[in-house]
Amino acid sequence: MxxxxxxxxxxxxxxxxxxxxxxxxxxxxxxxxxxxxxxxxxxxxxxxxxxxxxxxxxxxxxxxxxxxxxxxxxxxxxxxxxxxPETCVAGPITFDVNFEECRIEWYLKMEKICPLAGIIYVNKAEFDKHFETARREILQLLRDLPLNELKIILKREEPDTFKIGDEPIPWDILKFSK
Ligand code: SF4
Known part of the structure; x- marks a missing residue:
């Protein structure tokens, strides 16, 4: 691509x-x-x-x-x-990593901090398309980032978001949980 x-x-x-x-x-x-x-x-x-x-x-x-x-x-x-950057492409979808359960958690910004989030949230086709894009970009970022840097990044608070799903960390980036 x-x-x-x-x-x-x-x-x-x-x-x-x-x-x-x-x-x-x-x-x-x-x-x-x-x-x-x-x-x-x-x-x-x-x-x-x-x-x-x-x-x-x-x-x-x-x-x-x-x-x-x-x-x-x-x-x-x-x-x-x-x-x-990958997170700029993914926005308003954002992520967290649950290291204990080896899962990636997906979040969406609330409409009050991102009008785009409100628009894609109510349009399933638009949402699915953007989620696919966001997921691809964030998984690439997880493959590329050193673990110590990822852990620092995850400490940043992301208020005004809500969880939209989670999934197992793909096997090829599971090394992050080790
Ligand atoms: S989208 Fe905004 S934050 Fe991201 S690289 Fe461009 S100017 Fe910087």
Whole structure:
């Protein structure tokens, strides 16, 4: 699948939204994703100095107001849309890992913090399609992230979400539970 086909562009909904989900977002960046984004920046002649913060886990640098360095304040668009981080593609679906039971738990943001969530929640076809996309992206992230970074990321509180399902961790990423 090409990067262009990773997700439907929801800008018709997100472009009108006044909730700043690209502020204090800190989406996790695997080494694989970091290389993909750097390549995209090079190919498109986009120059950003030190685009990533390498701390307890890797995430995009923020401006002095906390907006992701890839967020264009004028257009309200992500400038790396085709290659953006997995959690940005998956949103408003998010996840947790139950290590004891080796299960991935899926959550949806409440409509009050994400109008898109409200729209897809009441449209089964739209919801199923987006869930498939979100699931694929998050499972790839779980394959790519070091376990210590994943555990740090999972400590971040995600209020105003509700559980929509859970499933066993696929065998090829079960190593996370060891
Ligand atoms: S990578 Fe793009 S979608 Fe994700 S937080 Fe940054 S600007 Fe927003």
């Amino acid at each position: 090409s990067s262009v086909e990773r997700q439907r562009d929801f800008f018709d909904i997100c472009g009108r939204c006044k909730i700043d989900c690209c502020k204090d977002a800190r989406p996790p960046i695997s080494l694989r994703r970091e290389e993909i984004i750097k390549q995209y920046l090079r190919t498109n002649g986009i120059e950003i100095r030190d685009p990533f913060v390498h701390g307890e886990y890797v995430f995009p640098r923020e401006d002095n107001e906390g907006y992701c360095i890839f967020f264009d304040r004028k257009t309200r668009r992500c400038i790396i849309q085709p290659v953006k």
